[in-house]
């Protein structure tokens with residue numbers, strides 16, 4: 023061995039131009055799907071306490087926000103509704119109402135912005151008086167899988183009718199991808215895509231989202247349908263099922279504590295892989311930045327780049343507009 027190194031990886035880091043030349047992962051606005059929150063009413067934007075910079079918009083204001091994002095180059099949106107308690111019931115019936123807040127607004131967004139992609143959320147929780155993603159058995163408190171499929175299929179169909187480009191089942195009931203595919207196909211919506219929440223873990227990081235929608239479970243937790251965060255092989259089993267059932271794209275959620283799962287799933291499938299950089303992950307960065315403990319903008323770009331480097335082809339993220347602004351500045 024010579025007493026000076028022959029191999030000097032630092033040469034590839036010696037200047038900004040060289041670093042840029044050899045950079046392996048680059049974010050673009052095409053990577054982003056922006057989750058947005060919708061509330062009843064007129065000309066209101068209510069900031070979510072636990073998600074600084076993120077608002078619950080009335081439909082008119084949401085249209086403005088989408089317009090702003092389209093200007094920034096963001097083309098995909100995932101709206102979630104906050105439904106008034108008076109409209110919630112055991113069977114989430116409001117989820118099928120074409121005149122209800124969600125479907126009416128989805129249709130309106132598509133009318134105003136025909137070129138963007140809208141991914142709608144299929145799960146009962148925003149409409150459920152129990153705050154669960156499936157039907158809760160009155161006596162046992164159990165989440166009823168097969169009865170829930172019926173509701174989820176009807177919800178997906180109503181969303182397709184409203185103009186959804188992509189259906190995003192986030193409920194984790196067994197067999198829902200095949201069920202929804204069948205309902206869509208037999209009703210003339212074979213062109214509507216399914217992005218399955220393939221590996222959705224029971225996570226403590228969903229807290230701010232549940233605040234935003236007031237959708238937390240009234241009793242119990244979601245551990246009988248969302249996955250145990252200690253498990254890796256189970257994600258591959260869910261992947262195999264979603265592929266067999268006809269999913270067009272698969273998702274890992276959350277993202278940051280699951281970068282290993284994103285990579286593993288990416289290596290195991292030919293389908294596009296997405297990851298959901300969820301509310302709690304957003305809140306952590308924002309809170310630390312607000313305290314002056316980290317540089318929020320740099321941390322945001324590092325977080326998003328790491329998710330893409332792990333293997334995500336697209337990222338659902340509340341950072342989408344902020345990151346788009348950083349990318350625009352160059």
Ligand code: PBG
Pocket residue numbers: 143144145146147155192193227228229230231232237244299300301302
């Ligand atoms: C449930 C759903 C959740 C999120 C989106 N849809 C979480 C949950 O309550 O189980 C969370 C997204 C986020 O935290 O940003 N259908």
